[in-house]
Amino acid sequence: MNRVAVIGGGMTLFRRRLLETGKELSFLAAKMAMEDSGIEKKDLDMVVMGSAPDAFDGIHMKGENLLDGAAATNKPYVRLFNGGGTGVFAPIAGWWHVASGVADTVLVVCEEKMSSCFPHPQTAFQHIWDPILDRPLHPNLVWLFAMEMNRYMTMHNIKKEDIALVAVKNKRNAVGHPSAQLPDEKITVEDVLNSEIMAWPVQRLDISPPSDGASALILCSEDRAKQYTDDPIFIDGVGWNIDSTMWTNRDLYFPRYVANAAKMAYKMADIHDPKKEIDFAEPYDPFDYKELHHLEGLLLCDKGEAPILTREGVTQRDGKLPVCPSGGLLGVGNPIAATMGQKVCELYWQLSGKAGKRQIPTDPQVGVGQAWGDIMQMGTVIVMRRG
């Protein structure tokens, strides 16, 4: 297998609604990543597009609709998605293009435009439920997460105050991010606990906002990377894993599929003790409890221990294990697939010391990014390393 480097990243603004079309957003993010790395369209061997449900855009097979904006005309091109898992799965697909040797230089673009769907993007989510057993009950997607959160809280006797700390941390971390939709320097635990109840135990400030946006990465082989940079960042491990669709036949308190994906990625990256060897993490945080759930799934702490680490400040940007230094989905926004910007581009920026105001002060060498998708069943994990 060829070692795969990251040499450029890009992100658009994330907002509830952007004027630009999906194609235009793809262009803006891709162009930024190409300028960052010095790569032009002619240098790209292949393009990977990540974008989640077609139902948001109302454009079936939207990969074809988006490709012009992703520098993919007349090139090998694939669009893929696994719901929220896409933001890490798309760069994993980019990785296998290069690792296999079929491509030297690959552009990965992730795009989401949730604002097209009325009355609310939640309406599109109705289409993901089982049509026979679930849809007659007129479910709302937030129910799923509320039920998972409740199970997780109850099994470990976790207080809502400890979970709210995650929303506070991430919205504060997002303050230095130019894309950020909901940065908030002054937010407190009380603000989260007093916010509107959506589906108990989920309250409004426990949830990341729906957004429009795009992000992009340039991946290339180690040899090619040397032509463009003295300080490449490498993707040294990838993992993905999916659990049964029958989510009412599983205990939701622990995401075993994330643990499986993490083990795959750590093994590939030659990491034996993730608690000691991982310097920082960008776990998927569409809800505040998900950061905790995923830290446990990523084996960065014991089951039920993540809220304690959070309370003790371990996961702050200047803590022992900084978590979501980007500001995460809670602070920067949640244009589903485009959250590659926080989960993977951020690893690249942090590891190359380019994160500016968001920079982790302790000179991190190894980071892990993770996303989560489909119906509480998909784990996608990427391990990146300096030099």
Place this chain on the structure above:
Amino acid sequence: MMTIKSKTEGYPRYAPGTHVSGRDISNKNVTYSWWEPEVQYSWSLGPAYGRFLQELKKGKIIGRSCKKCERVIVPPRMFCEYCYRSTDEWIYLKDTGKVETFSISYLDPNARRIKEPILIGVISIDGASPMHGFMHYFNDMKPEDLKIGMKVKAVWKSEKERTGSITDIKYFKPMNEGDK
């Protein structure tokens, strides 16, 4: 409308994009096109869900067994996804069970706010393997009385009202002494 190219130290150095607010839309500062799809679907149920719903119409909950992993599975399927083999037998289950998790929802399916909360959760069904059940409503209780681990019993529609749907069970209620 506001085009933002806010520069920061560090990367990304700027974030291109044009923010459109709700007011921009109501004031018609932006143009857009509109489309309302009209489409219907008819899903075949397959032998497993088909039998399951037929049994619900009779007021019974049925599962399938896998002899290899010794699971009694509900909702039933014709194959075991873990052992990857055909399941073995139909098994009637009770219409009682245990609350494994729940939510108290103030959101309708379109994320619109509702005053009276919907009580929803996962019930593991008595007679099936642990953690094996389905999602349904709760009622005949106060929201604050709903707890994980609570024993519940199905409340059925009348025989005449049943159509062969998951909603042939109206909801689950707290199990009282004497309920079987």
